[in-house]
Structure formats: structure tokens, C-alpha cells
Amino acid sequence: MIRVELPQHLQTLARVGREIEVAVEGPVTLGAVLDAVEARYPVLQGTIRDHVSKKRRPFLRFFACQDDLSLERPDLLLPEAVVRGSEPFLIVGAIAGG
Amino acid sequence: MSSVRVLVGTRKGAFILTSDGKRQKWEVNGPHFPGWEIYHLKGSPADPDRLYASQNTGWFGQLMQRSNDGGATWEAVDNKFVYEGTTGTHQWYDGTPHPWEFKRVWHLEPSLTDPDTVYAGVEDAAMFRTTDGGKSWHELAGLRNHGSGSKWQPGAGGLGLHTILLDPTNAARMFIAISAAGAFRTDDSGCTWTPINRGLKSQYIPDPEAEVGHCVHRIAMHPSRPNTLFMQKHWDVMRTDDAGANWTEVSGNLPTDFGFPIDVHAHEPETIYVVPITSDSHHFPPEGKLRVYRSRTGGHEWEALTKGLPQQDCYVNVLRDAMAVDRLDSCGVYFGTTGGQVYASADGGDAWTPIVRDLPAVLSVEVQTLP
Numbered sequence: 159m160i161r162v163e164l165p166q167h168l169q170t171l172a173r174v175g176r177e178i179e180v181a182v183e184g185p186v187t188l189g190a191v192l193d194a195v196e197a198r199y200p201v202l203q204g205t206i207r208d209h210v211s212k213k214r215r216p217f218l219r220f221f222a223c224q225d226d227l228s229l230e231r232p233d234l235l236l237p238e239a240v241v242r243g244s245e246p247f248l249i250v251g252a253i254a255g256g
Numbered sequence: 257m258s259s260v261r262v263l264v265g266t267r268k269g270a271f272i273l274t275s276d277g278k279r280q281k282w283e284v285n286g287p288h289f290p291g292w293e294i295y296h297l298k299g300s301p302a303d304p305d306r307l308y309a310s311q312n313t314g315w316f317g318q319l320m321q322r323s324n325d326g327g328a329t330w331e332a333v334d335n336k337f338v339y340e341g342t343t344g345t346h347q348w349y350d351g352t353p354h355p356w357e358f359k360r361v362w363h364l365e366p367s368l369t370d371p372d373t374v375y376a377g378v379e380d381a382a383m384f385r386t387t388d389g390g391k392s393w394h395e396l397a398g399l400r401n402h403g404s405g406s407k408w409q410p411g412a413g414g415l416g417l418h419t420i421l422l423d424p425t426n427a428a429r430m431f432i433a434i435s436a437a438g439a440f441r442t443d444d445s446g447c448t449w450t451p452i453n454r455g456l457k458s459q460y461i462p463d464p465e466a467e468v469g470h471c472v473h474r475i476a477m478h479p480s481r482p483n484t485l486f487m488q489k490h491w492d493v494m495r496t497d498d499a500g501a502n503w504t505e506v507s508g509n510l511p512t513d514f515g516f517p518i519d520v521h522a523h524e525p526e527t528i529y530v531v532p533i534t535s536d537s538h539h540f541p542p543e544g545k546l547r548v549y550r551s552r553t554g555g556h557e558w559e560a561l562t563k564g565l566p567q568q569d570c571y572v573n574v575l576r577d578a579m580a581v582d583r584l585d586s587c588g589v590y591f592g593t594t595g596g597q598v599y600a601s602a603d604g605g606d607a608w609t610p611i612v613r614d615l616p617a618v619l620s621v622e623v624q625t626l627p
Contacts, residue, residue, distance in 0.1 A: 167291060167316055171332065201332045205316040209336045217315040251315045 161246040172199040186241045189232025221248040261624040265294035268616035272327045279602040282611045296620040303371035310361035333390030340397035347409040356380045365420035377417030381434040396446035404468040411435030423482040436471035452500025474576040478525035488518040506555020517579035522587040526554040531574040540571035564608035577620035592618025
């Protein structure tokens, strides 16, 4: 199972805790993990990526194993530690305010 | 005994304020959806316990919520708003072409007869409709594809479709308004649309009397006179008595005719309310005095309503969707401010009291009169 950490508002929407687990069939890519998250929690469709273009929403960032994956392509293979489940894939709301 | 339910959308959540028909003691329930901008929430006239809410943030985009129990519980419904066909362009602030991009839902207008049918006015300006209680939304593309669409330009707050009025005597007729394109009417349930801006004069656009391009802030209708509309434009308060074919100015003796909301008394079709704001560069009341102005003559002659409202050092704004009336025998009038106050008058505006004082900035106020 792939561990995924969600920001607070998405936890509230999906009615889950900070960390969820999703199963991914085939290669564990960035896009496949997001597909799995949206399939298990349909309420999150459109909140992480645009419904149609599948582009990341501008104020969200993706991290894994201390690397920023936000600008990577959807077919990027995630690190082995994420695939094994020893490290989570992080969806983070950008810090913005003032 | 009748009661009222006031639905308040704010920058940081939704609040539901309830009272009996006396409207003296209030219960404040919320925040619902804490931390999210709630541009608008509104109940179905056909089933008052069916509510719809538009929920948005810059981080996570648009969500839509539905309640079947008057706001006690909510469920997320479909949030997919996809323009039909080729999207084309409208004008950007600098006049260059800019592709249509969905940003948020500004206004929800439930059908007068069917709880599952709701119209949604969105930014970038377009109209969507659900007929299955929010499970899916589909664009009424005839509006965006009106021949003038490529000339529409956003107001300072965006290219938002913010007003939807349903004609209670003609199910095929609707009126809408867009900042800053103007007002439009359909007579065929949204398939085709006609600009209805003749008589508007806007000195801030190249052709002050152009067919489209006017920054209409709000229009209002009394259900007994659907051919008469009242408009608060960027500047000027206007009225039409022929369903928008011709508009005349009724600003009269207002201290300033800039403002955002406008509404009509529930039982007196010629009694209307506005909140004058200093100017488009000073979005606060003149002289630091929060005054609602009432005309009992359908415009031209206005009186200031000040009792219970702050008359010094008040620099809040009242946004376009933040005024509403109830339908009790003594008509209640309500409005919310960017300072977080929601004021109520149980006597048609003669005297005001704050229901709450310290909410987040108020974006919208709607009222349900319950049996």
C-alpha cells in the first residue's frame, strides 16, 4: 500500500486522518498515486488536480523522501521507499498568507 | 408560528442564523466549512430544507455542498464545471484576448418549483444548471457563446456572473447580470440570450452607451411585477418596466449612487433598498456613516435609514449578494458587511439591530421564511 499524507482541508473533505493508504496497480508513478487517491475518495476530484487537464492546482505541492516532485511529469516513478510504504507521499498546501 | 433562517456566506465559512417570527432572539450556528470561502448559499423555494452552497479556496478550488435538512448536515456533490465546446476568449483587463477559465461559483439560484434544479453563475462568466440535485452540472452555453462574449471584460473582482433572477410567471424567462458585461435576458430557458442594457451610461468604457460592457453590480425584482427590474450599477441606480428593453436612472437624491446590493420589499413592489458607497476607489460609506437608503416610490426619492446603524467611524462595505428580505407580514430586511456584522430590521428598515458583529467578512446573505 502507498501511504499518502493530506493537508487538513482535504482530510476534512474525505473524512479521514492525516495519512491514508491506497493501492496502486502497476508502476507506482506520481499520476497513478493521484489517480488512486481520487478513485478511493471521489470528493477529492478537482481539489488536487484540475478535472480535465489533470494539472496540479497551483498552491499545492508534492513531496517524497525530501524531494520536491511538484513539477515532475505524471509518469515519474516514485522512490522505492514510497513504493515499499516506508515513506509517505506528501500532498502539501503551499504556505501563503499574510 | 413562522420563523426565519438567514444563510450567511463569509470569507471563512458559512453561518446559519435562526429566529422566530419576532426576530428578536437569534441562534447562530457555524461555521460550516470553516476556513473556506462561501460565496453563496441558498435554499430551494420548493423544499426549504434543501440548501446548496458554493465552497472555494485558492488552494483546493471549487466544491459544491448540498443539505437535505436545513443545514444540519451537508454532503459534497459534483464540483465539475466544464465549459461546453470550444471555449474561445473574452477580453483581459488590458483588452487582450484571454481564454475562458473556470474559477469559482459566485451565485446559486434554485428553481422555483424543483428542488433538484439549480442554476449556477460562475467566473469566468457562464451559467450552469443541475437537474439532479447537484450530481452533475452542465453549461447553458448559449450565454457564453452570445456574439458579444469576446468583448466581455472582467470587473475588478473578476468576470463573474453574479445575479440570476427567475420570472415566476414565465418559466422560460430569466435575467442575469455579469461584471462587467451587463444584463442579459433569455426567453427560451437559457438557449439564447439578449443583452438588455439600453439606457445604461457608463463613462468608464470607450462607448458609454455600448450594448455590452457595463459593470452591473446587482439587479432585483419583485415577484408580482417581473417586468420591473431595479439595478445597482457600478455608478447609477436604474429601473426598467419593460423587462430590460429600456432603463432609466432613478438615483435621485442619493448621496452617492455607487454601491453593490439592491433589493425590493417583500410586499411593496415600489419600495427598494440600496447601500450607497462613497466611490469605486473608496469602498466604504460616505462620512463613515452606514446608511441604508429606502425609496418608497421605486426610485428618485430616497430616505436614509440610520436607526441602529453606526453613524461614525464606520468603513465597511456591503457586497452585492449580501442583502435580502424575508416575507413575514412586517417585512424583514437583512444585510452583511465586510466587517463581519449581519444587521436585521424587522420593520422594513426603520430600525436595525446586529444579529452578530464579529463574523468573517460577509460575502452573501439569503433569507428563508419558514412556516
